[in-house]
Amino acid sequence: MASTLLCLLVPVALPLSAQAGEPLVLTQDRPHVNAWEAITLKADATYKLSVDDMLGRLDEFEAPAQRGGTLGVRKAAMWLHIPIIAPDAPRTSWVVDIGYNSLHSDIYLTSGGKVIQHISTRPEGRPETFSRTPTMEFALTAGQMYDLLLRVEATGPLILPITLSETPHHMREVLREQMLQGLLNGLALCLLVYSLAQWATQRERLFGFYALVVLGSAGFSLQFFGIGAQYLWTGNAWMGRNAGLVAGLLALAGSFLFLGAALADTRSRLYALTMRVGGAITLAVCAGVALGVVSPAIAVAYMSLVGPVPSIISLPAAIARVRQKDPIGVTLMMAWTAYGVAAMVMVCLVQGWLPANFWTLHSFQLGATLDMLLFLRVMGLRAKAMRMEAQEVLRERDIMHSLAHSDPLTGLSNRRGLQHALRAALAHCSPRNLVAVYLLDLDGFKPINDSYGHDVGDDLLVAVGHRLQANVRHQTDMVARLGGDEFIIMACHLEKPEDAEELGRSLLRAFDQPFTLSHLRLTVGLTIGYALAPLDNDDPQGLIRLADAAMYAGKQGGKHSLRRNSGELALSS
Numbered sequence: 166m167a168s169t170l171l172c173l174l175v176p177v178a179l180p181l182s183a184q185a186g187e188p189l190v191l192t193q194d195r196p197h198v199n200a201w202e203a204i205t206l207k208a209d210a211t212y213k214l215s216v217d218d219m220l221g222r223l224d225e226f227e228a229p230a231q232r233g234g235t236l237g238v239r240k241a242a243m244w245l246h247i248p249i250i251a252p253d254a255p256r257t258s259w260v261v262d263i264g265y266n267s268l269h270s271d272i273y274l275t276s277g278g279k280v281i282q283h284i285s286t287r288p289e290g291r292p293e294t295f296s297r298t299p300t301m302e303f304a305l306t307a308g309q310m311y312d313l314l315l316r317v318e319a320t321g322p323l324i325l326p327i328t329l330s331e332t333p334h335h336m337r338e339v340l341r342e343q344m345l346q347g348l349l350n351g352l353a354l355c356l357l358v359y360s361l362a363q364w365a366t367q368r369e370r371l372f373g374f375y376a377l378v379v380l381g382s383a384g385f386s387l388q389f390f391g392i393g394a395q396y397l398w399t400g401n402a403w404m405g406r407n408a409g410l411v412a413g414l415l416a417l418a419g420s421f422l423f424l425g426a427a428l429a430d431t432r433s434r435l436y437a438l439t440m441r442v443g444g445a446i447t448l449a450v451c452a453g454v455a456l457g458v459v460s461p462a463i464a465v466a467y468m469s470l471v472g473p474v475p476s477i478i479s480l481p482a483a484i485a486r487v488r489q490k491d492p493i494g495v496t497l498m499m500a501w502t503a504y505g506v507a508a509m510v511m512v513c514l515v516q517g518w519l520p521a522n523f524w525t526l527h528s529f530q531l532g533a534t535l536d537m538l539l540f541l542r543v544m545g546l547r548a549k550a551m552r553m554e555a556q557e558v559l560r561e562r563d564i565m566h567s568l569a570h571s572d573p574l575t576g577l578s579n580r581r582g583l584q585h586a587l588r589a590a591l592a593h594c595s596p597r598n599l600v601a602v603y604l605l606d607l608d609g610f611k612p613i614n615d616s617y618g619h620d621v622g623d624d625l626l627v628a629v630g631h632r633l634q635a636n637v638r639h640q641t642d643m644v645a646r647l648g649g650d651e652f653i654i655m656a657c658h659l660e661k662p663e664d665a666e667e668l669g670r671s672l673l674r675a676f677d678q679p680f681t682l683s684h685l686r687l688t689v690g691l692t693i694g695y696a697l698a699p700l701d702n703d704d705p706q707g708l709i710r711l712a713d714a715a716m717y718a719g720k721q722g723g724k725h726s727l728r729r730n731s732g733e734l735a736l737s738s
Contacts, residue, residue, distance in 0.1 A: 187203065187248075188203060188248035188249055188250045188310065189202060189203035189247060189248065189249045189250075189329065190249075190250055190251075190252060191249055191250070191251045191255070191259060191305065191329060192251070192252065192253065193253065193255070193256055193331075196330060196331040196333075196334040197328060197329075197330045197331070197334050197335075197338075198328065198329045198330070199234075199327075199328055200247050200261070200313075200327040200328055200329055201229075201232040201233075201234055201327065202232070203247055203248060203249075204228075204229065204232070204245050204246065204247055204327070205226035205227055205228050205229075205245070205246045206226060206227060206228070206229055206236075206243060206244065206245055206246075207219065207222065207225055207226045207227070207243075207244045207246070208239065208241040208242070208243055208244075209241055209242040209243070209244060209316075210240070210241040212241070212242045212318070214242075214244070216271070216273045216275070216280060216283075216314055216316070219244050219246075219314055219316075220275060220278050220312070220314070223246060223312070226244070226246045231517045233517050233518075233519065233520040233521060234324065234325055234326045234327065234520055234521030234522075235322065235323065235324045235325065235514060235515060235516075235517050235521055236322075236323040236325065236517075237322055237323065237515060237516065237517065238321065238322050238323070239318075239323055241318075242316055242317070242318040243316070243317050243318065243323060244314060244315070244316050245313075245314070245315040245316075245317065245325070245327070246312060246313070246314055247261075247312070247313040247314075247315070247327075247329075248310065248311070248312055248313075249305070249310075249311050249312075249313060249329070250308070250309070250310050250311065251305040251306075251307055251308070251309075252307065252308060253307055254307040255304070255305050255307070255331075256331070257331050257332050257333060258302050258303060258304045258305075258331075258332045259302070259303060259304075259305060259329055259330065259331060259332065260300055260301065260302045260303075260329070260330050260331075260332055260335040261300065261301050261303070261313060261315075261327065261328075261329050262298060262299070262300045262327070262328050262329075262330065262335060263298055263299040263300070263315065263317070263325055263326070263327050264298050264325075264326035264327070264328065264521070264526065265298060265324045265325060265326060265521075265526070266297065266298050266299075266388075266389065266390060266391030266394060267319060267321055267388070267389060267409065268286075268299075268317050268318065268319035268321075268323065269286055269317070269318050269319065270285070270286050270299040270315060270316060270317045270318075271283065271284070271285045271286075271315070271316040272284045272285075272299060272300075272301040272313070272314075272315050273313070273314040273315075273316075274301070274303045274311060274312075274313055275311065275312045275313075275314060276309060276310065276311045276312065281303075281311075282301065282303050284299070284300075284301040286299045296339070296391075296395065297339070297342065297343070297346075297390065297391040297392060297394075297395045298391050300335075302332060315327070320461070322515045324514065324515070324521055324526070325521065326521035326522065326526060342390075345527070346386075346390055346392050349386065349530060349531075349534055350383060350386065350387065350392065352534065353379055353382065353383035353386070353534070353537065354383070356375075356379045356537060356538075356541060357376055357379045357380055357383065360372045360373070360375045360376040360379060360544075361373075361376050364376060369548065369551070370422075370426060371423065371426045371427060371544055371547055371548065372544065374419055374422040374423035374426055375419070375423055375540060375541070375544050376419075377415055377416075377418060377419030377422065377423070378416055378419035378420060378423050378537065378540060379419075379537055380412075380415055380416075380419070381412045381413065381414070381415030381416025381417070381418075381419055382412075382416050382533050382536075382537060383412075384408060384409075384411070384412030384415065384416075385409055385412040385413050385416060386530050386533070387408070387412075388408040388409035388412060389409060389530070390530070393408055406461070407454060407455065407461070410454055410461055410464050410465070411451055411454055411455055413468060414447055414448075414450055414451035414454065414464065414468065415448075415451060417447050417468060417471065417472060417475070418443075418444045418445075418447035418448045418451065419444075420475040420476075421440045421441070421443040421444035421447060421474075421475050422440065422441065422444040423540065423544075424440060424475050424476075424478075424479045424497075425437050425439075425440025425441055425443075425444070425479075426440075426547075427493060427497075427543050427544070427547050428479055428482040428483065428486070428493070428497075433482065436478065436479075436482060439478060440475070440478065440479075443471070443474060443475065443478075447467075447471065450464055450467050476501055479497070480501075482494075483497045483498055483501075484498075492546050493543055493546045493547060493550075496539050496542050496543050496546065497539075497543060499539055500535070500536045500539035500540060500543070503532050503535045503536055503539065504532050504533070504535075504536045506528075506532065507528045507529045507531065507532020507533065507535075507536075508529065508532070510525055510528035510529070510532075511525075511528060511529045513525075514526070514528075569581060570582030570585065572645070572646040574623055574626060574627065574646070575626060575627050575630035575646050576630070577630050577634075577644050577645050577646045577652075578643060578644070578645035578646075579645060579646065579647075580645065580647050580648075580653075582645060583643060583645035583647075583653055583655060584705050586643050586655060587600075587602065587655055587705045587708070588705055590655060590657050591698055591699075591703055591704075591705060594657075594698050594699050594703070595699065596699065596700065597660060598657075598658055598659075598660075599658075599659040599660070599661070599662070599664070599665060599697050599698065599699075599700065600655065600656070600657050600659070600697070600698040600699075600708075601654075601655070601656040601659055601665040601668070601669075601695055601696070601697050601698075602653065602654075602655055602695060602696055602698070602708040602709060602711075602712045603653065603654040603655075603656070603668075603669060603672070603693050603694070603695040603712060604647075604651065604652075604653050604693070604694050604695065604709065604712035604713050604715070604716045605633070605651065605652040605653065605654065605672070605691050605692070605693050605716070606650060606651050606652075606691070606692045606716055606720065607629065607650040607651075607652075607689045607690070607691065608689060608690035608691060608692055608724045608725055609688065609689045609690060610622070610625070610626075610650040610689050611650075613625060613687055613689065617685065617687075621682060621685065621687075624682050625680060625682060625687060625689070626646070626650065628680045628682065629650075629652070629680075629689070630644065630646065630652070632675055632676070632680075633652060633654065633672065633675075635675075636671055636672055636675040637654060637656065637668070637672075638656070641656065641657045641658050642654060642655065642656045642657065643655045653709070653712075654672075656668055659697075662697060662700065662729075665695065665697055665729075666727070666729070669693050669695055669727040670727060672691060672693060672727075673690075673691055673693065673725065673726075673727055676689065676690055676691050690724060690725040691725065692716055692719040692720050692724050692725060692726055693715075693716060693719065693726070693727045693728070694711075694712045694713065694714065694715025694716030694717070694718065694719055694727075694728050694729075694730060695712050695715060695727070695728075695729055695730070696708045696711035696712045696715065696729065696730050696731070697729070697731075700731065701729075701730065701731045701732060702732075711730040711731075711732070712730060714730050715728040715729060715730035716728070718730075
């Protein structure tokens with residue numbers, strides 16, 4: 166984002182043809198004036214001419230070919246001449262403002278060939294103004310001619326939205342701009358803190374890459390609009406030279422890594438690897454600039470070549486996702502469209518095809534902010550997709566667990582599920598908190614299964630499972646099927662042995678009524694054997710063996726019975 170803006174600032178050449186105009190008349194009914202109405206220009210390719218030299222050559226100044234407020238990239242120090250006059254006594258002082266921060270400037274107020282006032286923002290001297298952009302306040306005498314001379318130079322384009330305003334009007338404009346910058350940079354700060362917090366808590370790298378994008382874009386805006394130089398690194402020459410470049414490289418590296426993580430899948434390992442390598446190389450260049458190993462010219466050339474690469478490489482993957490109606494692809498296309506429009510406006514501004522005004526100067530910042538917000542949506546969609554994938558994995562795990570611990574016919578727990586629950590229950594049993602294990606065998610099931618077939622037999626087993634569940638306590642008891650026509654029930658939190666016997670007899674009574682299956686009325690009975698923990702045994706397998714022995718004895722003794730095995734029937738099992 167910010168890196169692409171740097172690579173868009175390419176040199177242009179503008180011819181100088183018109184002659185100097187009339188003085189700019191400052192009156193009370195025009196408290197804010199565009200200085201380009203009267204500006205003339207002269208280039209100093211030697212970078213050595215002084216204000217006295219220029220005062221002697223005012224007749225050599227020429228009018229610009231365009232008065233939109235931009236001169237492109239110039240390999241020279243540019244001098245601008247603005248003749249001004251106030252016919253009437255001014256009611257307040259005036260302010261000349263060069264509404265662009267990324268340049269070095271001197272502002273001179275002269276009259277009669279002598280310098281009256283001077284402000285400089287060049288790095289070799291201590292800055293004499295601490296405003297966001299180069300400004301100078303001055304007082305005028307009614308009817309006296311003045312010449313404003315501005316010397317400007319920059320490594321990038323000379324974007325010069327120069328205005329003259331009465332001081333109160335200028336202060337209102339400054340406050341409006343400060344509020345806008347506070348809003349946009351505050352939003353960027355919130356996004357940065359949010360993404361870092363999410364990255365720290367969730368350990369999801371996508372949030373970290375997004376934080377890198379936000380940090381780079383916000384840092385570039387702070388440098389581009391002068392907020393950083395005004396408040397954060399005032400007078401720091403290194404930051405003044407390198408902050409914008411380092412921030413742009415960070416944004417470019419973040420774009421590589423963020424897009425690579427957001428669009429990568431198991432089928433695009435080459436794409437993901439390419440994006441990681443691009444991010445690593447860009448971070449290495451950024452470190453080289455910070456350490457002074459890589460020159461600014463090389464870094465700018467690198468960004469000019471590599472700046473569009475993350476979007477170009479990611480475009481096929483995004484288009485594929487759009488075709489799949491994936492919202493991530495749609496959101497990325499929206500983000501790139503907004504960013505492309507903002508970048509094109511900036512190109513037109515640099516080339517002089519659009520005037521330098523509030524909207525064109527802020528187009529890239531507003532576009533980058535929208536881009537970051539759309540990237541935030543991409544991050545949210547990606548996080549949602551990852552969350553759904555994790556939920557699907559958990560769901561499949563639960564299904565596998567259920568298949569491993571459930572009976573596929575009745576849906577009841579199987580032997581493994583029952584044993585797992587029984588071990589957990591036995592850990593908390595006591596003489597006042599008994600656990601009963603009932604082993605149940607159906608009486609008369611085999612003749613029904615042989616006479617009516619396995620389908621009817623299966624339906625009967627399902628109905629038996631439902632009736633057993635309906636006659637136990639849902640919160641504390643578990644019904645399981647061991648296989649065939651054998652079922653097992655675990656009952657917990659019984660206070661005394663009589664409670665276990667009563668529960669068993671209620672199960673016998675529940676099978677007094679026949680089962681209705683379609684047009685059939687079928688009757689089966691129960692033979693139940695049970696044992697109590699910890700009174701009879703406190704081992705899961707031991708309890709099941711005791712209950713099985715009791716049930717077998719009941720079968721031998723006439724069926725449809727309930728028997729407890731407290732140990733005396735263990736050998737018969």
